[in-house]
Amino acid sequence: MSVTAARGFEAAGVAVGLKSTGKKDVAVVVNRGPRKAAAAVFTSNRAQANPIIWSRQAIADGVAEAVVLNSGGANCFTGSFGFQTTHQTAERAASLLAVSSGDILVCSTGLIGTGDELFRAKVLDGVEQAIAALSPSGGDAASEAIMTTDSRPKRAVRAQDGWTVGGMAKGAGMLAPGLATMLVVITTDADLTSLELDSALRRATRVSFDRLDSDGCMSTNDQVTLLASGASGIRPEPFSFTSALTEVCRDLAEQLQSDAEGASHDIAIEVVGAASETDAVEVGRSVARNNLFKAAIFGNDPNWGRVLAAIGTTTAAFDPYDVDVSFNGVRVCTAGGPDRPREDVDLTARATRILIDLKSGADAATILTNDLTHEYVHENSAYSS
Amino acid sequence: MSVTAARGFEAAGVAVGLKSTGKKDVAVVVNRGPRKAAAAVFTSNRAQANPIIWSRQAIADGVAEAVVLNSGGANCFTGSFGFQTTHQTAERAASLLAVSSGDILVCSTGLIGTGDELFRAKVLDGVEQAIAALSPSGGDAASEAIMTTDSRPKRAVRAQDGWTVGGMAKGAGMLAPGLATMLVVITTDADLTSLELDSALRRATRVSFDRLDSDGCMSTNDQVTLLASGASGIRPEPFSFTSALTEVCRDLAEQLQSDAEGASHDIAIEVVGAASETDAVEVGRSVARNNLFKAAIFGNDPNWGRVLAAIGTTTAAFDPYDVDVSFNGVRVCTAGGPDRPREDVDLTARATRILIDLKSGADAATILTNDLTHEYVHENSAYSS
Numbered sequence: 001m002s003v004t005a006a007r008g009f010e011a012a013g014v015a016v017g018l019k020s021t022g023k024k025d026v027a028v029v030v031n032r033g034p035r036k037a038a039a040a041v042f043t044s045n046r047a048q049a050n051p052i053i054w055s056r057q058a059i060a061d062g063v064a065e066a067v068v069l070n071s072g073g074a075n076c077f078t079g080s081f082g083f084q085t086t087h088q089t090a091e092r093a094a095s096l097l098a099v100s101s102g103d104i105l106v107c108s109t110g111l112i113g114t115g116d117e118l119f120r121a122k123v124l125d126g127v128e129q130a131i132a133a134l135s136p137s138g139g140d141a142a143s144e145a146i147m148t149t150d151s152r153p154k155r156a157v158r159a160q161d162g163w164t165v166g167g168m169a170k171g172a173g174m175l176a177p178g179l180a181t182m183l184v185v186i187t188t189d190a191d192l193t194s195l196e197l198d199s200a201l202r203r204a205t206r207v208s209f210d211r212l213d214s215d216g217c218m219s220t221n222d223q224v225t226l227l228a229s230g231a232s233g234i235r236p237e238p239f240s241f242t243s244a245l246t247e248v249c250r251d252l253a254e255q256l257q258s259d260a261e262g263a264s265h266d267i268a269i270e271v272v273g274a275a276s277e278t279d280a281v282e283v284g285r286s287v288a289r290n291n292l293f294k295a296a297i298f299g300n301d302p303n304w305g306r307v308l309a310a311i312g313t314t315t316a317a318f319d320p321y322d323v324d325v326s327f328n329g330v331r332v333c334t335a336g337g338p339d340r341p342r343e344d345v346d347l348t349a350r351a352t353r354i355l356i357d358l359k360s361g362a363d364a365a366t367i368l369t370n371d372l373t374h375e376y377v378h379e380n381s382a383y384s385s
Numbered sequence: 386m387s388v389t390a391a392r393g394f395e396a397a398g399v400a401v402g403l404k405s406t407g408k409k410d411v412a413v414v415v416n417r418g419p420r421k422a423a424a425a426v427f428t429s430n431r432a433q434a435n436p437i438i439w440s441r442q443a444i445a446d447g448v449a450e451a452v453v454l455n456s457g458g459a460n461c462f463t464g465s466f467g468f469q470t471t472h473q474t475a476e477r478a479a480s481l482l483a484v485s486s487g488d489i490l491v492c493s494t495g496l497i498g499t500g501d502e503l504f505r506a507k508v509l510d511g512v513e514q515a516i517a518a519l520s521p522s523g524g525d526a527a528s529e530a531i532m533t534t535d536s537r538p539k540r541a542v543r544a545q546d547g548w549t550v551g552g553m554a555k556g557a558g559m560l561a562p563g564l565a566t567m568l569v570v571i572t573t574d575a576d577l578t579s580l581e582l583d584s585a586l587r588r589a590t591r592v593s594f595d596r597l598d599s600d601g602c603m604s605t606n607d608q609v610t611l612l613a614s615g616a617s618g619i620r621p622e623p624f625s626f627t628s629a630l631t632e633v634c635r636d637l638a639e640q641l642q643s644d645a646e647g648a649s650h651d652i653a654i655e656v657v658g659a660a661s662e663t664d665a666v667e668v669g670r671s672v673a674r675n676n677l678f679k680a681a682i683f684g685n686d687p688n689w690g691r692v693l694a695a696i697g698t699t700t701a702a703f704d705p706y707d708v709d710v711s712f713n714g715v716r717v718c719t720a721g722g723p724d725r726p727r728e729d730v731d732l733t734a735r736a737t738r739i740l741i742d743l744k745s746g747a748d749a750a751t752i753l754t755n756d757l758t759h760e761y762v763h764e765n766s767a768y769s770s
Contacts, residue, residue, distance in 0.1 A: 045698055046705060047694055047705040047721075074690070077693055077718070077723070078722065111690065112688075112689075112693065112694065113690050215677065217676060217677045217694070218697070220693070291676070291757075291761075292602045295761070296765065299765075304498070305459075305461065305496065305605075306602075308605070309430060309604065310602070311431075312430040312431040312432025312433070312603070313430055313603050314431075320431060320462075333462070337462055337464040338462070338463075372676075372766075373762060374759050376676075376762075377680050378759070380684075380757075381681060
């Protein structure tokens with residue numbers, strides 16, 4: 001049910017030919033209220049797609065009536081024509097829903113540079129068809145319409161104490177922080193203000209999507225949107241809501257990781273004993289982005305030397321000769337020297353856990369990444385995206 | 386001739402079984418004077434191998450009698466036993482050459498964590514054999530003994546006005562800046578002080594090895610050493626010497642690039658119109674490290690969207706909607722929008738040139754990198770290094 005699990009929402013996903021496969025490619029999610037509160041976080045890439053430029057402005061007042069999303073074209077680096085396409089998309093949806101275009105968010109995903117007249121015509125057609133098809137059970141169709149190289153839709157729901165949080169995500173490549181490349185829409189029927197939503201969303205994404213770093217490549221189109229209808233009539237405690245929202249975000253982030261293009265291992269890099277959380281994140285990310293480490297995991301090689309070499313490029317507090325490293329529970333490096341033999345480590349399972357103890361403090365963080373495989377190279381060299 | 390092209394130097398390369406293939410694995414380069422001036426630059430990785438820790442101290446007074454180098458083991462993260470191995474290596478060479486051990490530099494390359502008693506015995510044996518085999522024509526043998534996954538030795542020589550600069554290099558993977566992973570020894574018979582050598586070496590490496598970023602992975606063992614014998618009796622102008630040294634460094638850096646593990650393209654990323662040289666380097670490096678860009682080049686795809694997405698992650702001065710990008714002379718992106726069709730670009734040749742005009746100033750820099758290929762994944766997943 002994803003975005004229509006919570007009360008007060010309708011959604012739809014339709015096919016208008018943006019995808020050459022004929023699969024669904026335009027989704028609309030509408031908030032029927034009574035409250036229309038919203039918050040969103042965006043890619044920190046300075047190169048931003050037209051929908052990002054638009055949505056940043058539209059969300060500024062904390063109100064959103066609906067989100068229009070398309071796959072099959074990123075509408076990024078498509079000039080002023082591309083921006084007008086985004087504007088017209090919002091205008092068309094606003095007109096059909098009888099609301100202000102300034103309360104319509106737009107998201108696009110696909111090949112950068114795609115956004116010609118044919119693209120515009122199909123997107124506008126998709127807006128009309130999707131709004132005509134809106135339904136309180138349309139969440140699944142919407143989650144299919146935002147897929148690109150995803151092999152399956154991503155959905156997550158948490159319900160408690162009379163209120164619900166549910167969401168959908170897409171993303172399989174160009175997954176890197178601030179945010180992992182993705183489009184995400186999460187809805188809730190909890191009765192919260194946009195400021196409360198904004199605070200909860202930033203806390204939740206910081207420890208979920210921002211800690212997913214599949215291939216170190218940051219997208220131009222990332223957007224995570226949170227809409228609240230208030231339809232449950234319940235005002236949860238901020239802590240309870242943030243916890244549930246974080247669970248939904250983590251669930252979706254793990255689904256993104258496990259569907260990453262061409263990956264054969266889902267790697268959790270757990271950094272403990274850090275002097276600060278920032279240090280732990282920097283160390284985890286540096287290891288996650290090291291191609292030699294990533295290729296070694298693909299080859300089932302617990303190459304701790306590559307882990308230490310990656311840590312050495314960071315500014316984190318640590319002593320290279322007092323670091324422990326374990327692969328799947330087997331400590332192969334103690335105090336910066338060899339410990340148990342690499343033969344003791346079994347890396348054949350998809351789930352892989354690297355534990356790094358910096359012995360410099362009490363903070364910790366876990367970064368999720370994937371290995372570097374032949375399939376990754378194949379998918380990203382044989383096809384434009 | 387490499388390190389024995391300049392007068393006043395002897396070298397040798399011998400095989401002592403550090404490599405399972407039985408190929409040469411220990412090299413010695415000796416400065417016979419009359420001057421014994423030296424300078425060196427080291428990896429900026431905070432995780433540093435024992436030979437780096439030793440050589441940093443040994444070079445501090447600007448004097449070096451000889452350099453001992455081994456392949457077949459990095460002697461990194463091998464604890465105090467490993468440091469004693471490096472110390473004993475210097476002691477043994479010093480004793481045989483009748484000089485101070487504090488004037489012996491040591492370099493090692495190979496698998497991190499390798500440095501047991503057998504390793505030590507073989508290295509010390511290699512020192513004896515190599516010093517017994519020293520010859521004014523030993524440069525070629527020395528350049529073979531430092532090879533690891535290199536498919537060929539790297540040598541370069543420049544001679545002018547009665548003095549000569551010549552060098553050897555090894556490196557094929559873990560090639561990243563500050564420095565590209567490598568061992569390099571360069572010799573000259575010019576009559577220069579260690580301070581003059583240091584200044585020239587830093588200028589030369591800054592625009593050569595430091596701009597080679599094959600796979601973004603920084604090594605623990607990088608060292609570039611410059612030795613001057615003064616045997617020509619000629620004191621060149623600093624500018625002339627730096628120019629010749631820079632040419633030798635660039636020549637060796639390009640040889641490293643063209644022998645990078647598994648690469649099918651040698652990519653020069655030329656960034657122009659930058660507000661500063663730092664900006665140009667940051668932008669070039671960000672593109673060079675983007676796996677999606679690298680995979681696209683492997684697939685002969687001029688994917689300028691991935692170039693702009695990589696530029697967007699930098700702090701450089703630029704306007705995303707006023708950037709031009711050309712692939713092999715064909716401008717596919719003008720002012721942040723599509724220009725000539727991708728079909729016009731031919732990327733089948735190994736040599737690949739990306740031109741990025743940031744239109745924000747007059748500074749420029751070129752970063753050398755390689756594509757991301759199946760062979761890279763294979764070599765770095767199937768074998769430990």
